[in-house]
Amino acid sequence: MIGGGIVGLSIGWRLAAAGCAVDVFERAKAGQAASRAAAGMLAAGVEAEPGEQPLLPLCLESQRLWPDFAAELEAASGLEVGLRREGTMVVALTRDDLNILRSNYEFQRKLGLPLEWLTGAQAKEREPFLNPRVAAAVYSPNDGQVDNRKACGALVVALAKAGGRLHEGVEVTGVEVTNGRVAGVVLGDGLHQADVVVLAAGAWSRQMAGLPPASLPPVRPVKGQMLSVSMDPADPLLRHVVWGPKCYLVPRADGTLIVGATTEEKGFDASLTAGGVLALLEAAWRTLPGIEERPITEMWTGFRPGSRDDAPILGPALGVDGLVLATGHHRNGILLAPITADAIAGYVLAGQVDPRIAGFGADRFAPREAAA
Numbered sequence: 001m002i003g004g005g006i007v008g009l010s011i012g013w014r015l016a017a018a019g020c021a022v023d024v025f026e027r028a029k030a031g032q033a034a035s036r037a038a039a040g041m042l043a044a045g046v047e048a049e050p051g052e053q054p055l056l057p058l059c060l061e062s063q064r065l066w067p068d069f070a071a072e073l074e075a076a077s078g079l080e081v082g083l084r085r086e087g088t089m090v091v092a093l094t095r096d097d098l099n100i101l102r103s104n105y106e107f108q109r110k111l112g113l114p115l116e117w118l119t120g121a122q123a124k125e126r127e128p129f130l131n132p133r134v135a136a137a138v139y140s141p142n143d144g145q146v147d148n149r150k151a152c153g154a155l156v157v158a159l160a161k162a163g164g165r166l167h168e169g170v171e172v173t174g175v176e177v178t179n180g181r182v183a184g185v186v187l188g189d190g191l192h193q194a195d196v197v198v199l200a201a202g203a204w205s206r207q208m209a210g211l212p213p214a215s216l217p218p219v220r221p222v223k224g225q226m227l228s229v230s231m232d233p234a235d236p237l238l239r240h241v242v243w244g245p246k247c248y249l250v251p252r253a254d255g256t257l258i259v260g261a262t263t264e265e266k267g268f269d270a271s272l273t274a275g276g277v278l279a280l281l282e283a284a285w286r287t288l289p290g291i292e293e294r295p296i297t298e299m300w301t302g303f304r305p306g307s308r309d310d311a312p313i314l315g316p317a318l319g320v321d322g323l324v325l326a327t328g329h330h331r332n333g334i335l336l337a338p339i340t341a342d343a344i345a346g347y348v349l350a351g352q353v354d355p356r357i358a359g360f361g362a363d364r365f366a367p368r369e370a371a372a
Contacts, residue, residue, distance in 0.1 A: 001198045002172045002185060002208070004030035006148065007326050007333060008200035009155035009166075010341035013076075016164035018349060023192065024164060025185065027171040027204070031152025034202050037226060037302020038334050039250045039258045040082075040148035041241055042066055045113045045140035046090050047331070049104075054359055055311050056111060059332060061356060062339035063142065069338040070146065076161060077154040082147025082253060090243040091123055091130060091137040093286060097245050098135045105138050115140050129237045129290045145241050145250055148334050174209030175199075175323065182322035186210065196348050198324045199317070203268075203303040205327040215317045218365050219328045221268050221303035224261040225276035229294035231255040237290050244287030247280055256297065259284045270301045306330045308365060314340060314357040315347060318366055324348060325362055 001012045004026025016022040024030070041047075044059035070083040092101040108115055116139040123137035124130055159166055174186035175197055184193040186209070199205050203221035231237050233255035242249045250258040262276045277299060284291050307313055307328035317323040326344045329336050343354035353361070 001025065001200060002175075003200035003202060003205070003327075004166060004168065005033055005035040005200065005202055005333065006031065006152050006155065006337045007035075007202070007329065007340055008198070009152060009159055010337045011198055011200060011326060011344045012164050012166075013073075013155055013159045013162055014341045014345035015348060016159060016162035017076075018345065020348070022159070022164040023194070024159065024166045025170050025172045025187070025192075026166065026168050029168055030156050030166055031149065034302045034304060034333060035152050036149055037224065037300055038148045039226070039248065039260050040146045040151070040334050041088070041143070041248070041250060042145055042335050043088055043140070043143045043241070044335060045108065045115060045143045046088050046138070046243060048108050048111055048113060050107060052310070053111065055332075058312075058339060058356060058360065059335055062336045065338035065342070066146065066335075069341075070151075073151065073154050073158055077157040079150065079154040079157060081151040081154050083144070084146070084253070085144040086240050087139055087141040088143035088241040088243065089118070089123065089127065089137050089139050091287060092135045093131055093133055093245055094135070101136060101138060113140070114142060127238055127240060127242065129288060130242070131287055131289055143241065146334065147252060151334070151337075172201075172208070175211050175320075177210055177212075177320055180319070180321055182320060194322075196322050196324060198326055198344060198348070200326040202305040202327060202329075202333070205305060205325070211317075211323070212319050214366070215319045215323060217313045217317070217325050217327050217362060218308050219305045219313070220265075222306040222330065223264040223266045223269060223301060223303055225264075225272055225280065225299070225301050226258065226260040227277060227280060227299040228256050228258045228297050229291055230297050231257050231294060237288055237294070242287065244283060247283035247287060249284060249288060257291070257294070259291075268303060272299050272301060304330050305333070312336060312340065312360050313362050313365075314343060315353050315361040318362050
């Protein structure tokens, strides 16, 4: 397994629990890259956008799996993962916001999503500290959140208890291929032999030596800047996940309020910028004025693994037997972890592509003449 984020850890846990010999190699600390940077939203409903209809069933199915996945993970690790199911609200402040909100609401309702339209007063009843000028809101009861950092910590423990081996601070520099089949992964000057290699390295998944170009997943880093402030856990400013114009706000049980996130095509530039932080703070303040008095506790950047169509790349790689891809999740890595783990582990064990991921294989990016 190449990659120790939530996707790699989840697949590794499933395979180890099934009796496989599993080694997970992580170039830094497990769960400390995109999986740590994320906000943990399980927002299959409010994030449904025009053009992404093929992705919606996968997101909804994984969202449905999360409660059982969380319960199983907590039982296996003895650690809480912070799953919360209060629902999510999207708010509009101005007339332009209102027009966008209504258009999105009508589109999402046509997809069969169970959304509720709220007046500004109704939104304020649910979240009293919202901007008094809130014009309207949409409530999505099935959307929620999980504490992604806690979930990754629990996966590290569950993996070890299932017999999996996690190697942190060990960079895989390439994949060894012999006669068209994986032989293992390259670690410095050595080779770690493997019958199957799962490439789950997120935004770094394309940086694997030894693979033919057609086998490399078309994944790029999509930078996001984020920050958090502290609230009084006994009297928090927010209880629901709230999407405002140009930001989202995610409250944790410990009083942390996450504010995110920018979307930037900047390669692996990890710098925080004044403009990015200013944009987040201004948008958050317009949605939730009380944030002005709260201390900033952390600021960070992360790299979403974006594919050409912003959908995940799941299943066997092209041209190399034994190489399996689980990458390109873009903004849905946390949401899609359960279904990715089940489907990829199932493929490794049985050699059959799960019908639920059949439309998300690497072959969709292959030239038509090569795929024919």
